[in-house]
Amino acid sequence: METTSKNISRRNFIKLSGLTGTALTLGFSFSASANELDIWNAAAAESSGVELNAWISIDTNGKVTLLNHRSEMGQGSFQSVPQMIAEELEVALDQVNIIFAPGNGRKYGSQVTGGSSTIRGSYKKLLRLGASAREMLIETAAKKWGVNKSDCYAENGSVIHRASGKKFHYGELVTEAAKLEPPKDVVLKNPKDYKLIRKPLPRQDTPMKVNGKAVFGLDFKLPGMLYAVVERSPRFQGKVIKWDDTETKKVPGVKHVLKVTRDEFGNMREGVAVVADNTWAAMQGRKALKIEWDDTAFPHHSTEELYTKMRDQVKGEMISFRTMGNTTSAFAKAEKKVEATYETPYESHSCMEPLNCVANVTDDKIEIWGPIQGPDWIQQNICSHFKLPPEKVIVNMTFLGGGFGRKAFTDYPYEAVMISKEIKAPVQVIWTREDDMTIGPFRPGMVYQCKGAVTGNGRIGSFETKISGQNMDMQNPGADKTSYNGSDTEGFLEGYFESIPHYSFGDSPLDSPVPVMWWRSVYSSTNAFAFESFIDELAAQASKDPIDFRRQHLGERYQLLMNKLEQVTGWKERGKNTGYGVAITECFSSIVGEVVKVSKTADGKIKIDKVWAVMDCGWYVNPDIIKAQVEGSIVMALGAATKHETTFKDGKAVERNFDAYKMPRIQEIPEIEVHIMDNEEKAGGVGEPGLPPFTPALTNAIFDLTGTRIRRLPFSLDKTA
Amino acid sequence: MASITLKLNNKNYTIEADPKMPLLWAIRDLAGLTGTKYGCGIAQCGACTVHLEGVPVRSCSVPVSSAANKNITTIEGLSTDNSTAVQRAWILEQVPQCGYCQSGQIMAASALLKRNPNPTDKDIDAAMQGHICRCGTYPRIRKAIKTAAQLMTQK
Ligand code: FES
């Protein structure tokens, strides 16, 4: 690893941002050894040999360009990152031009858009960056007028002298401002003076998403680019023995047939690529391929076999634990106790935009364009495979047609690079929907065995969970399979750890060739179903109202959220003939409570009448984006709870397209009402935390209505009542 | 291979294509208009919806030969300045998240409003149920269709 920073190249910035006469570029530098952040201007960075990344560039016409270092996959970072910088910089959003940063972890810090981390991970830095630029511009203006800095202020892309009303727009100041040292300390705005933050401002990417102009990975084209599809082993770890491409080569437009590999968690998977001058020809050529696979080295599981193993494993020894007190003796002694087993399915990410990637490998560099959640990871991966320094591997982000965790994975760009290198031409690799749905990685299926006791005064006396399922961190060769998997408790409210005297969370990972990966809200997406269903079962055992039961275990921040939930849902006045269910979960530092209301239809089906969500994500940027994210999370959870699952038969995924893997449709979507808590807590995640509580709130509501507990997902709303 | 003329958004494109090639790939790869999306290839998701002589069709399931010389409108042909009622409503209601499904959603909604300027919830269900949005923008799609209907009466 290189540890010293390189010299900044001013020309790169100009090229990068497409500006001419760029005068002020301001950014962070991350030193190689620490996470310490420095804010630099271009001039200072140049003289000290620091590599500067330009988050803000202002040219002499006053045009502002802001960089978004995170992927835009629907969650709104394209809007919220600039919205934060622009607030402190005192520019209106319609004055700025937003561009994506290329992958470069050393420049931008982590760019992997996962863990709902974009805002919570960098908001303070981004605010300080905007404020520093503003102060430098104000200082320059004050000097020019010969007045005190404190007599000037910035507004709408200009600096104004309060007494005289004299004004410079930023473009008139940038050349001088660029020569100043950024201030050491800047004062951030008081939240009550915010003009952009906390306002439901329309997203800057919306106009280009309603007229076909937004460029997704699949839309990116290079001159002379060819199109490739790949037949990958239908069983997860199969190897190519031989293939016959006689018929393939007869398909008009087919140019190349070649063996390819793909880096799946450090294991090389195999396939045969067909490259043609259009997508359809490549697909036709692939259909005509005959491949012989060696798939004898690993088991060919069915869903039933996988779950039988997991059900066995939760009865056996756990390899890792988080514990307090002694759940075994507490459970043995308790009078009122509950035991339940919950099961959640394997799921496909099924982003609307199937995986794809464009690569162009030339003599001196590798360049990639695609729908990418982790550009810096991909850069590292390609650098290490192809033995190139980072400056020769350029990873460009397009818009993503959904990500949900799948597009943080590095396999699909690697495949594109490999093909381009072999055929010596730019190429786009397209995964068909069937590829996207059957190759994985998948959300792992899970089995949870829960045992709990309630005390005489109706509190939780003990809470034990034994978990079996594939562990996402154990797929790399040489992974540590023994230490405690902290993810086992994701989704469980932190407050419970302080108030439950005996608890234990144990884990016995399943070994299987099925590749698995983060799926929106990760472990919380399945854990929450078990935990919050079980809390509800304990509440019923204690004969307590489900919200009151939770209330006696949880601290103030949770209390405020529960009060809000009660108030907006009319919980206390809820009527007969309807079922109400609640669930509250914590995911990526945000707490979300949801209430679902259900009723029975005349023909005996369950109907979801309404969903309420209260989101406490602490400090936040854009309430409309938060609402949209919670709505979307609920719809995605509804699908996984009641519509679809990926099953396996003879070692292959069965559901191949949307005819079998059924998605929720518009007529199945209930009314959704979202509320946001206003407080000054630290910023939490937004893109995922709305998902976990929905399913347990729904099944708890069905219990309230029918007395039936649903403990296995997915289930059909049509067959439940 | 055959030489085929596509009338896309009032412009003629002459392409060389296998007559069986789905219109979707001809539009995207051969005519180079990428606003029309691939989502499933089997008429299940609606991402590829275009208007063929004014009627919404799944371009992934229409052979290019059968669309030759007919009027085809893609998302790019609706308006480039976002001036149609549906596009304006989509912006007002902030419908798109990732945006990938939205070309298809907008083409379906435009066709619906053309034949039924005042659709009920049931009409919206019927017209839009073939369109998947994995980001879950359905509540806003419904709202935006109603907003677009109102915008149309104001003209
Ligand atoms: S791509 Fe045509 S309906 Fe899905």
Ligand code: FES
């Ligand atoms: S907006 Fe992402 S699929 Fe609809």
